[in-house]
Amino acid sequence: MNITIIGSGYVGLVTGVCLSDAGHKVICLDKDEIKIDNLSNGRVPIFEPGLDALVKKNIEAKNLIFSSDLESSLGKSKVIFIAVGTPTSLDGDNADLSQIYSCAKDIANNLQDGSTIIIKSTIPVGTCDKVEEIISLKNPNKTFDVVSNPEFLREGSAIIDFENPDRIVAGTSNHQSIELIKTIYKRQIENKCPLVLTSRKSSELIKYASNSMLAMRIIFINEIADLCEKVGANVEDIANGIGLDNRIGPHFLNAGPGFGGSCFPKDARALIESGEEYKAPQNLLKAVIEGNERRKLNLSDRIINILGENKKVGILGVTFKANTDDMREAPSLSIIPKLLDNDINVSIYDPEANQHEIKEFHGAKWREDPYSVAKNADCLIILTEWNEFKELDLKKIKDIMANPIIVDFRNIFSLEEMKDLNFEYHSVGRNIVNTK
Numbered sequence: 001m002n003i004t005i006i007g008s009g010y011v012g013l014v015t016g017v018c019l020s021d022a023g024h025k026v027i028c029l030d031k032d033e034i035k036i037d038n039l040s041n042g043r044v045p046i047f048e049p050g051l052d053a054l055v056k057k058n059i060e061a062k063n064l065i066f067s068s069d070l071e072s073s074l075g076k077s078k079v080i081f082i083a084v085g086t087p088t089s090l091d092g093d094n095a096d097l098s099q100i101y102s103c104a105k106d107i108a109n110n111l112q113d114g115s116t117i118i119i120k121s122t123i124p125v126g127t128c129d130k131v132e133e134i135i136s137l138k139n140p141n142k143t144f145d146v147v148s149n150p151e152f153l154r155e156g157s158a159i160i161d162f163e164n165p166d167r168i169v170a171g172t173s174n175h176q177s178i179e180l181i182k183t184i185y186k187r188q189i190e191n192k193c194p195l196v197l198t199s200r201k202s203s204e205l206i207k208y209a210s211n212s213m214l215a216m217r218i219i220f221i222n223e224i225a226d227l228c229e230k231v232g233a234n235v236e237d238i239a240n241g242i243g244l245d246n247r248i249g250p251h252f253l254n255a256g257p258g259f260g261g262s263c264f265p266k267d268a269r270a271l272i273e274s275g276e277e278y279k280a281p282q283n284l285l286k287a288v289i290e291g292n293e294r295r296k297l298n299l300s301d302r303i304i305n306i307l308g309e310n311k312k313v314g315i316l317g318v319t320f321k322a323n324t325d326d327m328r329e330a331p332s333l334s335i336i337p338k339l340l341d342n343d344i345n346v347s348i349y350d351p352e353a354n355q356h357e358i359k360e361f362h363g364a365k366w367r368e369d370p371y372s373v374a375k376n377a378d379c380l381i382i383l384t385e386w387n388e389f390k391e392l393d394l395k396k397i398k399d400i401m402a403n404p405i406i407v408d409f410r411n412i413f414s415l416e417e418m419k420d421l422n423f424e425y426h427s428v429g430r431n432i433v434n435t436k
């Protein structure tokens, strides 16, 4: 099958590469010509485990090409995925759909009769209808269908998630489109992945409701962690105790610095906005967003209190989670500037973050490895749970620090280990170890 993907970011690129690997002829489009040039030469602009090799393999197999030429691409394919960004608007909390609508106009001008437009981007309820309207108005003589097909992959395990999703959701009532979706996802369906066929509006809402539910669990366990710290309980035991309840399940119950990334914050905000628009207020979600913002500020205050007169901190990890270079809405973007504003000397190490793209940490010093960050530091702060940090030589770290204090917002070390090594150790929802 010939497929065009519009938007070659985290979602579009992974979708295009995986579909080409399944044997389809895929053109990945992007308006960013530098990105397209790099990709055409096998240079992948994002960090995503396994992606480089798969891109090279499918370029060589001639199943995958990259282009900025929409007209020529749509001349070759009747199956068009849209995977462009839907960020929060600059002037409000709703989703900025300008990239989606711009695609719809471009598609309308170049559409083949009988095309199917499959929207992978996360879009507010009713957006597929608007895309259909834009195309019909511009090009009333063509027949086409617009399908909602939200993506649930996680950065850091995107290829595994695309190939082995928990479910595929498709919103359409068109029989041809349903058959098309079954063909595109043949491998996944044969692997017993459930296919949820529904209306476009339900499909659009499933994506927002999923992300919002996950964000809600994170805020819930973080607030339980706050209570644990006050009463001397252990949040990990509580997460285990409640997660063993089959009705609840164990996932997304890790207390930490709050949620970030390109999806949870913006999707929760956009769902609140949909609730306002349709007069169905999403009050629980409003509390979730407020709780997350409050948490990030509280964590900076907590570090400042622990530091006291000492002023030199080392930060391990700044990306919003491990195994990605994505900095969008990372907790570090709120926490580190506040430390810098308080004249704290900050040095940073992250295995994948691109320091040249991060303007918010002006004044901080970037280091090449965790030990350079720890050297002479009064306090080491763990913000991202990279495996590399779990394997640190902690005896060496203790020897080179000015004060052996670790503030671990990801709970990557055990209390026993920290106690034995004689670190002053602060973590989330657990007792402080070796406090003075």
Ligand SMILES: NC(=O)c1ccc[n+]([C@@H]2O[C@H](COP(=O)([O-])OP(=O)(O)OC[C@H]3O[C@@H](n4cnc5c(N)ncnc54)[C@H](O)[C@@H]3O)[C@@H](O)[C@H]2O)c1
Binding pocket: 006, 007, 008, 009, 010, 011, 012, 029, 030, 031, 032, 035, 083, 084, 085, 086, 099, 102, 103, 120, 121, 122, 123, 151, 152, 153, 154, 155, 262, 263
């Ligand atoms: N990143 C994730 O983990 C993830 C997971 C699931 C769903 N989503 C959703 O998928 C969508 C895409 O997210 P992303 O993280 O891949 O975004 P991204 O910003 O990484 O990529 C979007 C790409 O689209 C390109 N683009 C924009 N307008 C274009 C146009 N008119 N023509 C061609 N290219 C165009 C941009 O240049 C960019 O490369 C969003 O709606 C997001 O919410 C993201």
